[in-house]
Amino acid sequence: MFGDATAVDDIDLELGSGEFFALLGPSGCGKTTTLRMVGGFELPSFGRIWLDGVDVTTLPPYKRDVNTVFQSYALFPHMTVFENVAFGLRRRGVATADIRRRVQRNLDLVGLNGYDKRKPLQLSGGQQQRVALARALANEPKVLLLDEPMGALDAKIRKSMQIELKRIQQEVGITFLYVTHDQNEAMSMADRLAVMNGGHIEDIGAPDRVYDRPATQFVAEFLGTCNILPLDTLNGPALRLPDGAFVEPSAADKQSIVENQARIGIRPEKLVVTRMAAVASGAAEAPNRVHGVVRTATYLGASTEYEIETAWGGVLKSFAQNLDESSRARPGEGVIVSWDAAHSFLLPAEADSIPAAAPVTGPFRAVAP
Numbered sequence: 001m002f003g004d005a006t007a008v009d010d011i012d013l014e015l016g017s018g019e020f021f022a023l024l025g026p027s028g029c030g031k032t033t034t035l036r037m038v039g040g041f042e043l044p045s046f047g048r049i050w051l052d053g054v055d056v057t058t059l060p061p062y063k064r065d066v067n068t069v070f071q072s073y074a075l076f077p078h079m080t081v082f083e084n085v086a087f088g089l090r091r092r093g094v095a096t097a098d099i100r101r102r103v104q105r106n107l108d109l110v111g112l113n114g115y116d117k118r119k120p121l122q123l124s125g126g127q128q129q130r131v132a133l134a135r136a137l138a139n140e141p142k143v144l145l146l147d148e149p150m151g152a153l154d155a156k157i158r159k160s161m162q163i164e165l166k167r168i169q170q171e172v173g174i175t176f177l178y179v180t181h182d183q184n185e186a187m188s189m190a191d192r193l194a195v196m197n198g199g200h201i202e203d204i205g206a207p208d209r210v211y212d213r214p215a216t217q218f219v220a221e222f223l224g225t226c227n228i229l230p231l232d233t234l235n236g237p238a239l240r241l242p243d244g245a246f247v248e249p250s251a252a253d254k255q256s257i258v259e260n261q262a263r264i265g266i267r268p269e270k271l272v273v274t275r276m277a278a279v280a281s282g283a284a285e286a287p288n289r290v291h292g293v294v295r296t297a298t299y300l301g302a303s304t305e306y307e308i309e310t311a312w313g314g315v316l317k318s319f320a321q322n323l324d325e326s327s328r329a330r331p332g333e334g335v336i337v338s339w340d341a342a343h344s345f346l347l348p349a350e351a352d353s354i355p356a357a358a359p360v361t362g363p364f365r366a367v368a369p
Contacts (some may be wrong), residue, residue: 008044015143015177020169022178022186025196031179032147034196035166038177039068052142067136068145071152075120077133081107082116085135092139098202106134109168126157133165136284139171146178151186161365162188162237183223187211191321195219213252213345220265220347227271227316228347229264239264241290243259248287253346262349270343271318273306275327276334289338292316294329308337339348 023031040061110130187207203215216218239247292308
């Protein structure tokens with residue numbers, strides 16, 4: 001807590017050994033505060049933090065087997081690359097020969113072989129980030145904390161660094177706790193991720209599970225674009241949209257339909273847009289089909305992005321591959337939007353359900369009672 005403000009509220013989080021775990025969420029959600037508590041830079045008001053079975057809640061940062069890579073990199077400008085990477089090892093009294101070996105190994109690992117005599121100001125932003133990473137890895141911590149380390153890089157370098165960072169993590173086998181607000185970063189690198197909102201963890205799991213079957217509407221809309229359709233009536237497994245169209249939920253959702261689940265979500269890339277001219281006359285209505293009119297059609301080369309106005313006044317977004325010109329709908333044209341039941345997911349009427357984290361055996365655990 002900071003005064004009367006609660007930055008992180010009642011979380012239970014466990015990281016597995018060698019896992020790449022991402023904390024994801026908007027500004028002010030509590031993700032950086034969580035990382036800082038793990039690193040020892042903030043003291044939790046309540047709860048405990050364990051590292052490999054040892055309670056480290058009150059230990060200062062230098063007594064925890066943890067290293068941190070910050071967005072600013074925090075390199076010493078008057079030192080060479082070698083000296084920056086060796087700094088922590090020298091403070092710990094590591095033998096000179098071992099320092100040389102570990103510095104060289106980690107410079108090779110991050111692709112900076114031959115840069116050991118350069119100063120930070122002689123390096124690009126991406127190279128400085130690699131030095132900061134090599135310095136942290138040289139200490140061989142049990143957990144490496146990364147606080148939005150790619151925030152200052154341009155898009156092209158950031159993309160290549162995502163691939164490199166994942167490769168490095170898999171090679172060294174150290175547990176990574178990565179904080180970011182960038183959904184693509186988290187989903188492309190993490191083995192698991194947690195989406196935070198208002199100091200709480202709203203969802204936690206593998207990236208594909210959290211994206212394809214989010215626990216709440218907040219998670220569904222934070223991880224990319226999502227169509228949220230209101231359900232007008234619920235009568236057992238029978239669901240209907242405001243225009244009367246019948247909705248068939250996925251097999252998993254059929255087993256868990258409850259009264260407060262009053263929305264259904266579908267990702268834009270899962271929708272199929274069919275021009276009315278291509279629909280056979282007198283064709284029987286099927287579930288998961290919505291009539292609409294194309295409001296906008298934006299050509300993007302490989303795909304077309306549609307905004308489609310529905311009969312009840314809602315707007316659906318769809319991304320459709322440009323397989324051939326005849327299949328592309330035009331603004332003002334009537335279309336049918338359909339989807340496979342397996343690609344949809346039911347959402348609570350109130351986005352306040354927070355799933356319990358699956359138990360994982362590993363070196364780090366943070367719990368607030």
